[in-house]
Amino acid sequence: MPELSSRRRMLVLAICCMSLLIVSLDTTVLNVALPSMARDLDAGTSGLQWTIDAYTLVLASLLMLAGSTADRIGRKRVFMAGLIVFTLGSALCSVAPDLETLVVFRMIQAVGGSMLNPVAMSIITNTFLDPRERARAIGAWGAVVGISMAAGPMIGGVLVEAVSWRAIFWINLPVGLAALLLTLRYVPESRAAKPRRPDPVGQVLVILLFGSLTYAIIEAPAAGLGYVLPFAAVALFALLALLHYEPRRAEPLIDLRFFRSAPFSGATVIAISAFAALGGFLFLSTLYLQNVRGLDALHAGLWMLPMAVPTFVCAPLSGRLVGNRGPRVPLLIAGVAMTAGALMFAAFQAETSDLTLLLGYVLFGIGFGFVNAPITNTAVSGMPVAQAGVASAVASTSRQLGTTLGVAVVGAVLATGLGGASYATAFVGAARPGWWVLVGCGVVVLVVGLLTSGRWARATADRCATRLEAPEVRGVVGARSESRGGR
Known part of the structure; x- marks a missing residue:
């Protein structure tokens, strides 16, 4: 793909960020709407978990397939197909008559979403060739997650209170349509020089x-x-x-050789842990604010701003730090802040005081704001450009798998603790083990970030990249069979 002008690169980045915005908004907006959905659809805790996890589970399952397919048949083509399916799925979700149908429509929506984030990241990787420019672009990309966290609860709260929970899916329609038209006009087509076969x-x-x-x-x-x-x-x-x-396999769906790179393996573990913490944090916070404190959806959304605004502010700062100094400093800040934020709830019952609740939200928001850019940059840096789609898909899969597991584990812990008791009387005690799970996630971010961002880790990444670029290395059996054929 020829190098684009600076203005064209910025347009491509903006279009890719639009796709991330609608996918990310679907998590934060939906969390605020959970209590309203529970009342209208007669859903219990497990039903609420499935409205989130049906979406993130399908995303996690199909992201790598979408990334490799885009490398093979064209990234622009797959990206546009994803926008169409995601927008259609959003429209279907808004008219779902019951919980089971909503879960099915959420899965359709996720099929489209699986074709957006990893493909968009691959487009960015192939558009921004300078490492520093790429790091800044990824920082802007990460800031979109902060925007979704800041705007999502407020938008969701307004729509739920003014219309109903069904309106939260309407916001995807104009954004998806605009992104589709802009992609058709401005995003160039690109493919991998040697794409992988299906697996x-x-x-x-x-x-x-x-x-x-x-x-x-x-x-x-x-x-x-x-x-x-x-x-x-x-x-x-x-x-x-x-x-x-x-x-x-000569061309596997998951190239396990990627994991010989300590930074790549670390980024995968960190992504799972950080997004598990985010999924669990939003799930517990929403249920507490509305079902225990009795806030409406709008005021619950406003209470989440102290978490969302630091994420928005810190994400681009993290991107600049990654570009100038590498991933270690942002990862250490993220690990410390996320651990401290979750610890406020696990050890000090931060929910019971406005001041400690505010402090816990701010700390967690700072931590999450710093974690996204180093994850993304580490996943694609050092990898051959031809495999950018697959590498970024693994990183995106790790995020969605983390969110899925975070909601599943924390929700299961909460349901076990509640038993037959009401939220109002038993929530704080029942949620405490879940908060300790989130503390553990923060510790993993801190420790793994420290271990996989030093000189030894960079050396493993260089060796891994050299092996991946060598055309004769295809995997254990593939390499051997090809060498026999050469004889």
């Missing part, structure tokens, strides 16, 4: 792994361990099969 077996195993694991976690409190153990066994089987099967 249907690997894709099925990924779906089995993520789906079975999430189902087992969410349904365990109500159905019991005896019922969900078979699903846990399926998840374990799928994981072992992936580890056995993928290295033996």
Whole structure:
């Protein structure tokens, strides 16, 4: 793809950010609407979990397929298809008559979403070739998450109070349509020089792994361990099969060689932990503010601003720090702040005081604001440009898997603690183990960020990139079979 002018690159970045905005808004807006949806659709805690996790689960399962498909048939083409399906899915969600139908429509919406974020990141990677410009672009990209956190609760609150929870899906329609038209006009088509072949077996195993694991976690409190153990066994089987099967393919869905890079592996673990913390944090906060404090959706959204605004402010600062000094400083700030924010709730019952509630939200917002840029930049930096779609898809998958697991685990812990009691009387005590889970996520961000951002880690990334760029290295069996064929 020829190098674009500065103005054209900024337009491409803006279009890609629009796609991230509507995908990210769907999480923050939906969280504020959960209590209203529970009343209208007669949904319990597990039902509310599924309205979020059905979306993030499908995203996590299909992101890598979308990234490799875009590298093969064209990133612009896949990106536009994603915008169409996502916008259509949003319209369907707004007219869902019951909880089960809403979950199905959320899955359709997620199919479109899976074609947006990893493909957009691949477009950005191939548009911004200078490493510093790319880091700044990724910082702006990360700031969009902050915008969605800042605007989402307020927009969601206004729409829920003025119309109904159904209106929260309407905001995707004009943004999706505008992004589609602008993409058609300004985004150039690009493909990988040597795209990967499809891997249907690997894709099925990924779906089995993520789906079975999430189902087992969410349904365990109500159905019991005896019922969900078979699903846990399926998840374990799928994981072992992936580890056995993928290295033996010449062009696997998940190139396990990526994980020989300590920064890449670290970014994956950090993404899962950070977004698990975010998903759990928003889930617990929304239910507390509306079901315990009795706030309406709008005022609950306003209470989340102390978390959202620091995320918005810190994200571009994190991008500049990554571009100038590398990922270590932003990751350490993120780990400390996220741990401290969750600890306010786990150890000091921050919910019970306005001041401590405010402080906990601010600390968590600062931490999350600093974490996104180093994750994204580390995932794609050092990787061959031809594999940018696959590498960024792994990073995006880690985020969605983290959100899925965060909501599933924290929701299951909360449901177990509540039992048959009401939110108003038992929420604070029932939620405390969930907050400790989020503290653990923050500690993982801190420790893994420290271990995978030093000189040794960078050396492993250089070696990994060298191996990936070598055309004769195709995987264990692939390399051997090709060498035999050469003889």
